[in-house]
Amino acid sequence: MQEITTTHKPLIVAFCCNWCSYAGADLAGSSRLSYPAEVKIIRVPCSCRVNPIFVLKAFQRGADGVILCGCHPGDCHYSTGNYHTRRRMALMFSMLNYFGIEKERTRIEWVSAAEGAKFSQVMNDFAKTINELGENRRLEDLRCKK
Amino acid sequence: MQKIEELMYKRASEMLESGEVDRVIAWKKGETCYDVSPATFTKDNLEGFVYDAFCGANLSKYLVEESKKGGKILVFLKPCDTYSFNQLLSEHRIKRENVYVIGIECQGKIDANKLQKKGIDGILSVEEKGDKLTVKTLYGDKEIAFEEALSVKCETCKSKEFAVSDETIVLNEMRDNREKRFEAVERLEKMTEEERYAFWQAELSKCIRCNACRNVCPACTCTHCVFDNDKSGIAGKANADSFEEKLFHIIRSYHVAGRCTDCGECSRVCPQNIPLHLINRKYIKDMNEFYGEYQAGAAVTALNPIVDFTKEDVEAATVVGGKK
Numbered sequence: 001m002q003e004i005t006t007t008h009k010p011l012i013v014a015f016c017c018n019w020c021s022y023a024g025a026d027l028a029g030s031s032r033l034s035y036p037a038e039v040k041i042i043r044v045p046c047s048c049r050v051n052p053i054f055v056l057k058a059f060q061r062g063a064d065g066v067i068l069c070g071c072h073p074g075d076c077h078y079s080t081g082n083y084h085t086r087r088r089m090a091l092m093f094s095m096l097n098y099f100g101i102e103k104e105r106t107r108i109e110w111v112s113a114a115e116g117a118k119f120s121q122v123m124n125d126f127a128k129t130i131n132e133l134g135e136n137r138r139l140e141d142l143r144c145k146k
Numbered sequence: 147m148q149k150i151e152e153l154m155y156k157r158a159s160e161m162l163e164s165g166e167v168d169r170v171i172a173w174k175k176g177e178t179c180y181d182v183s184p185a186t187f188t189k190d191n192l193e194g195f196v197y198d199a200f201c202g203a204n205l206s207k208y209l210v211e212e213s214k215k216g217g218k219i220l221v222f223l224k225p226c227d228t229y230s231f232n233q234l235l236s237e238h239r240i241k242r243e244n245v246y247v248i249g250i251e252c253q254g255k256i257d258a259n260k261l262q263k264k265g266i267d268g269i270l271s272v273e274e275k276g277d278k279l280t281v282k283t284l285y286g287d288k289e290i291a292f293e294e295a296l297s298v299k300c301e302t303c304k305s306k307e308f309a310v311s312d313e314t315i316v317l318n319e320m321r322d323n324r325e326k327r328f329e330a331v332e333r334l335e336k337m338t339e340e341e342r343y344a345f346w347q348a349e350l351s352k353c354i355r356c357n358a359c360r361n362v363c364p365a366c367t368c369t370h371c372v373f374d375n376d377k378s379g380i381a382g383k384a385n386a387d388s389f390e391e392k393l394f395h396i397i398r399s400y401h402v403a404g405r406c407t408d409c410g411e412c413s414r415v416c417p418q419n420i421p422l423h424l425i426n427r428k429y430i431k432d433m434n435e436f437y438g439e440y441q442a443g444a445a446v447t448a449l450n451p452i453v454d455f456t457k458e459d460v461e462a463a464t465v466v467g468g469k470k
Contacts (some may be wrong), residue, residue, distance in 0.1 A: 067204055073457065083455035090462040091403060091432055091452065097466055098334065098428050099392060100343025108462045127178055138343050141389035 009066040011129045012039045014123065015054065017047045019077040019114045021069030027116030035123035038130070039067075046070070048081035052092040055106065059139040065105045065130035069119070074111040082110070101138050102128050151197040151252055153315050154222060156246065160187040161220055167246055171208050173201040179271050182260035184208055197222070199272055199279070202255035202297055204409050206230040206240075207364040211455035213244040221245055224252035225320070228309040229407035229443030230364035235310075236446045237405070239367050241349035249311035255320050257297035259419075264290060296309075299410025299423060302327045309443055327408075328431050330424055350391045352418040357424050365402035372397065395425055403429040404450035407443040436460050 016022040022043050027037060044050055047070025058066050068084040068089060089108055097103045109122045154172070161167045175194040182200045186208075192217055204227045212219050223231055228249060234240045253274060253385035261269060261281060268284030279292045304327060306320040360366050360373065372378055373394070399406075399422075408430055410421040433440055437451040437459070 052302050053397065056393055056396065060393070061173070073459075080455065083459065084453075086459050086462065087437070087452060087455055090436060090460065090465050091429060092400065093462050093466040094432050095396060095400070095425075095428060097339070098425075099346050100339045100341075102339055106462075106466070119157065120174065139389065143352065 002088065008020050009134045010038050011062055011064045012067065012127055012130055013063040014039050014041045014067045014069060015044050016041050017070040018043055019047050020071035021119065023113035024111040024115050024119040027113065028120045029118045033116055033120035036127035039123050040066045040128050046076065046078050046081040049083040050085065051127040052088060055092060059136060060141040061144050065126060065135040067107045067109065067126050069111045070110055075112065100103045102133055104133055105136065150315055150317060154197050154250060155195050159192055160218060160313045167220040170220045171205050171212060172222050172330050173203065180269060199256045199274055200450060202414055204230055204364055204411050206234060209240045209245055210234060210367050213241045219245050220248065220368065222248050222250050224250060224366040224407050225306050225308055226304055228311060230409050232309045232446055233405055233407055234364060247311050249314040251316040254296050254300035255311065256295040260295050264294065266290065299414045328427065331427050331431050334386060334424065347388060349420050350395055351388060352420055354418060356417060358415045358417065360398055362411045362415045363402060364409060366406040399425040399429060402426065402452060404433060404452040405442050406430065412450035436465060
Protein backbone atom coordinates (compact mmCIF):
# COMPACT_ATOMS: atom_id res chain seq x y z
CA MET A 1 0.00 0.00 0.00
CA GLN A 2 1.23 3.37 -0.84
CA GLU A 3 1.93 5.58 2.11
CA ILE A 4 0.42 8.99 2.00
CA THR A 5 2.77 11.60 3.29
CA THR A 6 1.90 15.19 3.67
CA THR A 7 4.68 17.60 4.14
CA HIS A 8 3.85 20.56 6.24
CA LYS A 9 5.68 23.74 5.47
CA PRO A 10 5.70 25.85 8.58
CA LEU A 11 4.98 29.55 8.58
CA ILE A 12 6.72 31.81 11.05
CA VAL A 13 5.78 35.40 11.57
CA ALA A 14 8.50 37.67 12.89
CA PHE A 15 7.59 41.14 14.06
CA CYS A 16 10.75 43.21 13.79
CA CYS A 17 11.21 46.71 15.07
CA ASN A 18 12.30 49.22 12.46
CA TRP A 19 15.30 50.56 14.36
CA CYS A 20 17.10 47.48 15.64
CA SER A 21 15.89 44.08 14.57
CA TYR A 22 14.90 44.98 11.03
CA ALA A 23 18.30 46.57 10.56
CA GLY A 24 19.72 43.44 12.16
CA ALA A 25 17.98 41.35 9.53
CA ASP A 26 19.40 43.66 6.91
CA LEU A 27 22.87 43.18 8.28
CA ALA A 28 22.37 39.43 8.29
CA GLY A 29 21.53 39.72 4.61
CA SER A 30 24.45 41.91 3.68
CA SER A 31 26.76 39.68 5.71
CA ARG A 32 25.46 36.73 3.66
CA LEU A 33 24.13 34.93 6.73
CA SER A 34 21.08 32.90 5.91
CA TYR A 35 17.86 32.57 7.81
CA PRO A 36 15.02 30.16 6.94
CA ALA A 37 12.58 31.02 4.19
CA GLU A 38 9.65 30.13 6.47
CA VAL A 39 10.28 33.30 8.42
CA LYS A 40 8.12 36.15 7.21
CA ILE A 41 9.18 39.49 8.58
CA ILE A 42 6.66 42.20 9.39
CA ARG A 43 8.29 45.55 9.99
CA VAL A 44 6.81 47.58 12.84
CA PRO A 45 7.88 51.04 14.03
CA CYS A 46 8.60 49.69 17.51
CA SER A 47 8.10 46.33 19.17
CA CYS A 48 5.43 47.95 21.34
CA ARG A 49 3.42 48.61 18.18
CA VAL A 50 2.56 44.94 18.30
CA ASN A 51 -0.88 44.74 19.81
CA PRO A 52 -1.30 41.32 21.46
CA ILE A 53 -4.15 40.70 19.01
CA PHE A 54 -1.60 40.75 16.17
CA VAL A 55 -0.11 37.62 17.66
CA LEU A 56 -3.50 35.96 17.83
CA LYS A 57 -4.37 37.07 14.32
CA ALA A 58 -1.10 35.68 13.02
CA PHE A 59 -1.95 32.29 14.52
CA GLN A 60 -5.45 32.56 13.12
CA ARG A 61 -4.15 33.13 9.61
CA GLY A 62 -2.01 30.05 9.77
CA ALA A 63 1.21 30.97 11.52
CA ASP A 64 2.87 28.10 13.34
CA GLY A 65 5.10 30.33 15.41
CA VAL A 66 5.30 34.01 16.25
CA ILE A 67 8.48 35.75 17.26
CA LEU A 68 8.85 39.33 18.35
CA CYS A 69 12.15 41.13 17.89
CA GLY A 70 12.98 44.52 19.31
CA CYS A 71 15.82 46.66 20.55
CA HIS A 72 17.58 45.55 23.70
CA PRO A 73 15.86 46.90 26.83
CA GLY A 74 17.23 50.37 27.41
CA ASP A 75 18.05 50.90 23.73
CA CYS A 76 14.55 51.63 22.44
CA HIS A 77 14.42 54.37 19.81
CA TYR A 78 11.39 55.73 21.66
CA SER A 79 13.07 55.30 25.07
CA THR A 80 10.56 52.99 26.74
CA GLY A 81 8.62 51.12 24.06
CA ASN A 82 10.20 47.75 24.54
CA TYR A 83 9.75 47.85 28.31
CA HIS A 84 6.03 47.93 27.64
CA THR A 85 6.34 45.14 25.09
CA ARG A 86 8.11 43.00 27.65
CA ARG A 87 5.28 43.25 30.18
CA ARG A 88 2.48 42.86 27.69
CA MET A 89 3.95 39.87 25.97
CA ALA A 90 5.05 38.13 29.15
CA LEU A 91 1.41 38.17 30.23
CA MET A 92 0.08 37.33 26.80
CA PHE A 93 2.42 34.40 26.20
CA SER A 94 1.79 33.11 29.68
CA MET A 95 -1.94 33.23 28.95
CA LEU A 96 -1.55 31.43 25.63
CA ASN A 97 0.36 28.72 27.43
CA TYR A 98 -2.42 28.61 30.05
CA PHE A 99 -4.82 27.85 27.22
CA GLY A 100 -2.59 24.96 26.25
CA ILE A 101 -0.72 26.51 23.34
CA GLU A 102 2.82 25.16 23.26
CA LYS A 103 5.09 27.71 24.89
CA GLU A 104 7.75 27.16 22.23
CA ARG A 105 5.51 28.72 19.61
CA THR A 106 5.89 32.22 20.98
CA ARG A 107 9.14 33.99 21.65
CA ILE A 108 10.65 37.41 22.25
CA GLU A 109 14.24 38.18 21.31
CA TRP A 110 16.18 41.40 21.59
CA VAL A 111 18.29 41.90 18.48
CA SER A 112 20.22 45.08 17.86
CA ALA A 113 21.12 46.57 14.47
CA ALA A 114 24.68 45.30 14.92
CA GLU A 115 23.64 41.72 15.63
CA GLY A 116 23.14 40.29 12.16
CA ALA A 117 24.69 37.03 13.27
CA LYS A 118 22.39 36.81 16.27
CA PHE A 119 19.37 37.45 14.05
CA SER A 120 20.30 34.62 11.75
CA GLN A 121 21.02 32.29 14.64
CA VAL A 122 17.79 33.14 16.47
CA MET A 123 15.68 32.59 13.36
CA ASN A 124 17.37 29.31 12.53
CA ASP A 125 16.90 28.11 16.07
CA PHE A 126 13.26 29.20 16.20
CA ALA A 127 12.47 27.65 12.82
CA LYS A 128 14.03 24.40 13.99
CA THR A 129 11.85 24.41 17.10
CA ILE A 130 8.71 25.09 15.09
CA ASN A 131 9.62 22.41 12.57
CA GLU A 132 9.91 19.92 15.39
CA LEU A 133 6.57 20.99 16.86
CA GLY A 134 4.83 20.75 13.53
CA GLU A 135 1.61 22.36 12.53
CA ASN A 136 -0.21 24.70 14.86
CA ARG A 137 -3.39 22.77 15.59
CA ARG A 138 -4.47 24.32 18.84
CA LEU A 139 -4.92 27.89 17.77
CA GLU A 140 -5.97 27.49 14.21
CA ASP A 141 -8.92 28.89 12.37
CA LEU A 142 -10.11 26.34 9.87
CA ARG A 143 -11.84 29.04 7.85
CA CYS A 144 -8.49 30.65 7.16
CA LYS A 145 -6.75 27.45 6.12
CA LYS A 146 -6.76 26.33 2.58
CA MET B 147 -28.87 37.96 57.51
CA GLN B 148 -32.54 38.93 57.87
CA LYS B 149 -31.50 41.36 60.59
CA ILE B 150 -29.12 43.10 58.24
CA GLU B 151 -31.81 43.39 55.62
CA GLU B 152 -33.99 45.20 58.19
CA LEU B 153 -31.19 47.60 59.07
CA MET B 154 -30.50 48.26 55.39
CA TYR B 155 -34.17 48.85 54.66
CA LYS B 156 -34.45 51.20 57.62
CA ARG B 157 -31.39 53.17 56.57
CA ALA B 158 -32.51 53.35 52.93
CA SER B 159 -36.01 54.59 53.73
CA GLU B 160 -34.59 57.07 56.26
CA MET B 161 -32.25 58.58 53.75
CA LEU B 162 -34.89 58.70 51.02
CA GLU B 163 -37.38 60.34 53.40
CA SER B 164 -34.92 62.99 54.55
CA GLY B 165 -33.98 63.72 50.97
CA GLU B 166 -30.34 62.89 51.64
CA VAL B 167 -30.40 60.60 48.64
CA ASP B 168 -32.72 60.49 45.64
CA ARG B 169 -32.33 56.91 44.61
CA VAL B 170 -31.18 53.63 46.10
CA ILE B 171 -29.44 50.88 44.19
CA ALA B 172 -29.99 47.55 45.84
CA TRP B 173 -31.41 44.10 45.18
CA LYS B 174 -35.00 43.29 44.37
CA LYS B 175 -37.01 40.13 44.97
CA GLY B 176 -37.96 38.14 41.93
CA GLU B 177 -40.59 35.54 41.41
CA THR B 178 -38.67 33.03 43.46
CA CYS B 179 -36.32 33.69 46.36
CA TYR B 180 -33.25 32.90 44.26
CA ASP B 181 -34.34 35.11 41.39
CA VAL B 182 -32.90 38.32 42.81
CA SER B 183 -31.91 41.16 40.51
CA PRO B 184 -30.32 44.59 40.94
CA ALA B 185 -32.80 47.45 40.97
CA THR B 186 -33.15 51.17 41.55
CA PHE B 187 -35.56 52.21 44.29
CA THR B 188 -37.10 55.60 44.87
CA LYS B 189 -38.93 57.20 47.78
CA ASP B 190 -42.35 56.03 46.69
CA ASN B 191 -41.32 52.58 45.75
CA LEU B 192 -39.23 50.46 48.07
CA GLU B 193 -41.23 47.36 47.39
CA GLY B 194 -39.34 44.14 46.97
CA PHE B 195 -36.20 45.38 48.73
CA VAL B 196 -34.17 42.36 49.74
CA TYR B 197 -30.78 41.32 51.02
CA ASP B 198 -30.05 37.66 51.54
CA ALA B 199 -27.66 34.91 50.54
CA PHE B 200 -28.80 35.09 46.91
CA CYS B 201 -27.82 38.75 46.44
CA GLY B 202 -24.61 38.03 44.59
CA ALA B 203 -24.71 40.81 42.01
CA ASN B 204 -22.04 43.47 42.16
CA LEU B 205 -23.87 46.80 42.09
CA SER B 206 -20.92 49.07 41.37
CA LYS B 207 -21.22 48.99 37.58
CA TYR B 208 -24.76 50.41 37.65
CA LEU B 209 -23.34 53.58 39.15
CA VAL B 210 -21.56 54.43 35.91
CA GLU B 211 -24.86 55.27 34.29
CA GLU B 212 -26.75 56.24 37.42
CA SER B 213 -24.23 58.77 38.74
CA LYS B 214 -24.38 60.63 35.43
CA LYS B 215 -28.09 61.29 35.85
CA GLY B 216 -27.60 63.67 38.74
CA GLY B 217 -29.05 63.46 42.20
CA LYS B 218 -27.52 61.53 45.05
CA ILE B 219 -27.52 57.75 45.04
CA LEU B 220 -27.27 55.34 47.92
CA VAL B 221 -25.58 52.08 47.04
CA PHE B 222 -25.03 48.94 49.07
CA LEU B 223 -21.70 47.26 48.44
CA LYS B 224 -20.32 44.02 49.76
CA PRO B 225 -16.61 44.09 50.65
CA CYS B 226 -15.44 42.71 47.32
CA ASP B 227 -17.74 45.08 45.38
CA THR B 228 -16.05 48.08 46.98
CA TYR B 229 -12.89 47.23 45.03
CA SER B 230 -14.78 47.46 41.76
CA PHE B 231 -16.21 50.78 42.92
CA ASN B 232 -12.72 52.08 43.72
CA GLN B 233 -11.38 50.89 40.39
CA LEU B 234 -14.18 52.72 38.57
CA LEU B 235 -13.39 55.82 40.61
CA SER B 236 -9.77 55.69 39.57
CA GLU B 237 -10.90 55.47 35.94
CA HIS B 238 -13.15 58.52 36.46
CA ARG B 239 -16.24 56.53 35.57
CA ILE B 240 -18.23 57.41 38.67
CA LYS B 241 -18.87 60.79 40.23
CA ARG B 242 -17.91 60.12 43.83
CA GLU B 243 -19.78 63.16 45.16
CA ASN B 244 -23.04 61.73 43.82
CA VAL B 245 -22.73 58.43 45.62
CA TYR B 246 -23.20 57.42 49.22
CA VAL B 247 -21.71 54.00 49.89
CA ILE B 248 -22.91 51.70 52.64
CA GLY B 249 -20.69 48.68 53.09
CA ILE B 250 -22.61 45.60 54.14
CA GLU B 251 -21.76 42.32 55.72
CA CYS B 252 -21.25 39.37 53.39
CA GLN B 253 -20.78 35.75 54.42
CA GLY B 254 -20.48 34.56 50.87
CA LYS B 255 -23.33 34.19 48.43
CA ILE B 256 -24.97 30.96 47.38
CA ASP B 257 -25.99 29.52 44.07
CA ALA B 258 -29.42 27.96 43.60
CA ASN B 259 -28.04 25.68 40.90
CA LYS B 260 -25.70 24.12 43.42
CA LEU B 261 -28.58 23.44 45.77
CA GLN B 262 -30.53 21.87 42.95
CA LYS B 263 -27.56 19.71 42.04
CA LYS B 264 -27.55 18.42 45.61
CA GLY B 265 -31.14 17.36 45.08
CA ILE B 266 -32.76 20.27 46.87
CA ASP B 267 -35.65 21.31 44.68
CA GLY B 268 -38.66 23.56 45.12
CA ILE B 269 -36.73 26.14 47.12
CA LEU B 270 -38.99 28.55 49.00
CA SER B 271 -36.52 30.38 51.23
CA VAL B 272 -33.14 29.97 52.85
CA GLU B 273 -31.86 30.80 56.30
CA GLU B 274 -28.24 31.02 57.36
CA LYS B 275 -27.30 29.57 60.71
CA GLY B 276 -23.58 29.76 61.21
CA ASP B 277 -21.97 27.14 58.98
CA LYS B 278 -25.30 25.58 58.09
CA LEU B 279 -27.91 26.61 55.63
CA THR B 280 -31.53 25.71 56.25
CA VAL B 281 -33.52 25.53 53.05
CA LYS B 282 -37.30 25.61 53.18
CA THR B 283 -38.63 23.69 50.21
CA LEU B 284 -41.96 22.46 48.91
CA TYR B 285 -40.92 19.07 50.20
CA GLY B 286 -40.01 20.12 53.71
CA ASP B 287 -36.94 21.67 55.36
CA LYS B 288 -33.48 20.59 54.35
CA GLU B 289 -30.13 21.37 55.86
CA ILE B 290 -26.86 21.71 53.99
CA ALA B 291 -23.37 22.94 54.84
CA PHE B 292 -23.10 26.57 53.78
CA GLU B 293 -19.81 25.89 52.04
CA GLU B 294 -21.41 23.37 49.68
CA ALA B 295 -23.90 25.91 48.42
CA LEU B 296 -21.43 28.76 47.86
CA SER B 297 -21.48 30.22 44.39
CA VAL B 298 -18.33 29.85 42.33
CA LYS B 299 -17.33 33.44 42.85
CA CYS B 300 -17.52 33.08 46.63
CA GLU B 301 -15.64 29.80 46.97
CA THR B 302 -12.62 31.93 47.60
CA CYS B 303 -12.54 35.47 48.85
CA LYS B 304 -10.12 38.21 48.05
CA SER B 305 -10.87 40.40 51.01
CA LYS B 306 -13.33 41.17 53.74
CA GLU B 307 -12.22 44.74 54.21
CA PHE B 308 -14.06 47.63 52.68
CA ALA B 309 -11.84 49.45 50.21
CA VAL B 310 -14.22 52.38 50.42
CA SER B 311 -17.36 53.17 52.39
CA ASP B 312 -19.20 56.07 53.97
CA GLU B 313 -20.68 53.83 56.62
CA THR B 314 -20.92 50.11 57.20
CA ILE B 315 -23.53 47.67 58.42
CA VAL B 316 -21.71 44.68 59.83
CA LEU B 317 -23.08 42.60 62.68
CA ASN B 318 -21.06 39.41 62.63
CA GLU B 319 -17.51 38.60 61.82
CA MET B 320 -17.26 37.78 58.13
CA ARG B 321 -16.07 34.40 56.92
CA ASP B 322 -12.81 34.71 55.11
CA ASN B 323 -11.31 32.07 52.86
CA ARG B 324 -8.72 33.92 50.86
CA GLU B 325 -5.88 31.40 51.25
CA LYS B 326 -7.34 29.22 48.54
CA ARG B 327 -7.65 32.06 46.06
CA PHE B 328 -5.21 30.79 43.46
CA GLU B 329 -5.65 27.07 44.13
CA ALA B 330 -7.71 26.39 41.01
CA VAL B 331 -5.31 28.33 38.78
CA GLU B 332 -2.36 26.42 40.23
CA ARG B 333 -4.12 23.15 39.58
CA LEU B 334 -4.46 24.11 35.93
CA GLU B 335 -0.87 25.27 35.74
CA LYS B 336 0.31 21.90 36.98
CA MET B 337 -1.44 20.12 34.12
CA THR B 338 0.37 19.38 30.91
CA GLU B 339 -0.25 21.58 27.91
CA GLU B 340 -2.42 18.88 26.33
CA GLU B 341 -4.59 18.59 29.42
CA ARG B 342 -4.96 22.33 29.74
CA TYR B 343 -5.85 22.59 26.09
CA ALA B 344 -8.46 19.89 26.46
CA PHE B 345 -9.84 21.57 29.57
CA TRP B 346 -10.31 24.97 27.94
CA GLN B 347 -11.50 23.46 24.70
CA ALA B 348 -14.25 21.67 26.60
CA GLU B 349 -15.16 24.68 28.69
CA LEU B 350 -15.05 27.34 26.01
CA SER B 351 -16.87 25.30 23.40
CA LYS B 352 -19.93 25.78 25.63
CA CYS B 353 -19.75 29.52 25.09
CA ILE B 354 -22.80 30.89 23.28
CA ARG B 355 -21.39 34.40 22.87
CA CYS B 356 -24.22 35.97 24.79
CA ASN B 357 -21.76 38.63 25.95
CA ALA B 358 -23.14 38.42 29.49
CA CYS B 359 -19.61 38.25 30.91
CA ARG B 360 -18.69 41.43 29.10
CA ASN B 361 -21.88 43.27 29.96
CA VAL B 362 -21.80 42.49 33.64
CA CYS B 363 -18.09 43.12 34.18
CA PRO B 364 -17.43 46.29 36.22
CA ALA B 365 -14.10 46.67 34.43
CA CYS B 366 -15.74 46.55 30.98
CA THR B 367 -17.20 50.02 30.82
CA CYS B 368 -16.00 51.25 27.42
CA THR B 369 -18.85 52.88 25.55
CA HIS B 370 -17.34 51.64 22.30
CA CYS B 371 -16.35 48.04 22.74
CA VAL B 372 -14.00 46.16 20.45
CA PHE B 373 -16.56 43.39 20.16
CA ASP B 374 -19.13 45.82 18.78
CA ASN B 375 -16.83 46.82 15.96
CA ASP B 376 -17.91 44.76 12.99
CA LYS B 377 -14.56 45.32 11.31
CA SER B 378 -12.71 43.59 14.13
CA GLY B 379 -13.64 40.14 12.88
CA ILE B 380 -14.82 39.13 16.34
CA ALA B 381 -18.00 41.16 16.50
CA GLY B 382 -20.89 39.61 18.42
CA LYS B 383 -21.51 36.62 16.26
CA ALA B 384 -22.00 33.01 17.04
CA ASN B 385 -18.87 31.04 17.61
CA ALA B 386 -17.99 29.84 14.17
CA ASP B 387 -15.21 27.56 15.32
CA SER B 388 -12.95 26.83 18.22
CA PHE B 389 -10.62 29.69 17.40
CA GLU B 390 -13.40 32.21 17.67
CA GLU B 391 -14.36 31.36 21.22
CA LYS B 392 -10.76 31.34 22.43
CA LEU B 393 -10.11 34.64 20.72
CA PHE B 394 -13.12 36.20 22.38
CA HIS B 395 -12.15 35.10 25.86
CA ILE B 396 -8.47 35.90 25.53
CA ILE B 397 -9.29 39.39 24.32
CA ARG B 398 -11.99 39.94 26.91
CA SER B 399 -9.72 38.95 29.76
CA TYR B 400 -6.71 40.81 28.41
CA HIS B 401 -8.72 44.01 28.13
CA VAL B 402 -9.48 43.92 31.82
CA ALA B 403 -6.07 42.63 32.92
CA GLY B 404 -4.79 44.77 35.76
CA ARG B 405 -8.20 46.35 36.20
CA CYS B 406 -10.05 43.17 37.07
CA THR B 407 -10.67 43.16 40.81
CA ASP B 408 -11.54 39.46 40.79
CA CYS B 409 -15.18 40.02 41.72
CA GLY B 410 -16.20 36.87 39.85
CA GLU B 411 -19.28 38.36 38.20
CA CYS B 412 -18.33 36.84 34.83
CA SER B 413 -18.60 33.33 36.21
CA ARG B 414 -21.74 34.10 38.18
CA VAL B 415 -23.70 35.28 35.15
CA CYS B 416 -22.38 32.76 32.64
CA PRO B 417 -25.43 30.78 31.51
CA GLN B 418 -23.13 27.94 30.48
CA ASN B 419 -21.26 27.83 33.79
CA ILE B 420 -17.84 28.40 32.25
CA PRO B 421 -15.29 29.20 34.98
CA LEU B 422 -14.34 32.50 33.36
CA HIS B 423 -12.86 33.91 36.55
CA LEU B 424 -10.03 31.39 36.18
CA ILE B 425 -8.84 33.27 33.09
CA ASN B 426 -8.88 36.64 34.82
CA ARG B 427 -7.35 35.20 37.94
CA LYS B 428 -4.43 33.83 35.95
CA TYR B 429 -3.53 37.39 34.92
CA ILE B 430 -3.78 38.52 38.52
CA LYS B 431 -1.58 35.67 39.67
CA ASP B 432 0.97 36.33 36.93
CA MET B 433 1.12 40.03 37.69
CA ASN B 434 1.55 39.34 41.37
CA GLU B 435 4.39 36.97 40.65
CA PHE B 436 6.15 38.98 37.97
CA TYR B 437 5.63 42.56 39.10
CA GLY B 438 4.78 42.39 42.78
CA GLU B 439 1.53 42.14 44.68
CA TYR B 440 -1.20 44.23 43.18
CA GLN B 441 -4.89 44.35 43.95
CA ALA B 442 -6.93 46.38 41.51
CA GLY B 443 -9.23 48.77 43.31
CA ALA B 444 -7.40 48.63 46.64
CA ALA B 445 -6.21 52.20 46.16
CA VAL B 446 -7.60 54.84 43.82
CA THR B 447 -4.17 56.19 42.93
CA ALA B 448 -2.37 52.91 42.21
CA LEU B 449 -0.90 52.37 38.77
CA ASN B 450 -2.03 49.32 36.83
CA PRO B 451 1.01 47.05 36.30
CA ILE B 452 0.23 46.62 32.63
CA VAL B 453 0.79 50.29 31.86
CA ASP B 454 3.80 50.48 34.13
CA PHE B 455 7.28 49.00 33.80
CA THR B 456 10.63 48.75 35.51
CA LYS B 457 14.00 48.30 33.90
CA GLU B 458 14.51 45.05 35.79
CA ASP B 459 11.30 43.33 34.62
CA VAL B 460 11.45 39.61 33.98
CA GLU B 461 11.78 38.42 30.41
CA ALA B 462 8.89 36.57 28.79
CA ALA B 463 11.27 33.71 28.04
CA THR B 464 12.10 33.37 31.73
CA VAL B 465 8.54 33.19 32.92
CA VAL B 466 6.89 31.31 30.11
CA GLY B 467 9.78 29.14 29.11
CA GLY B 468 9.68 29.18 25.35
CA LYS B 469 13.26 28.20 24.72
CA LYS B 470 14.13 24.57 24.66
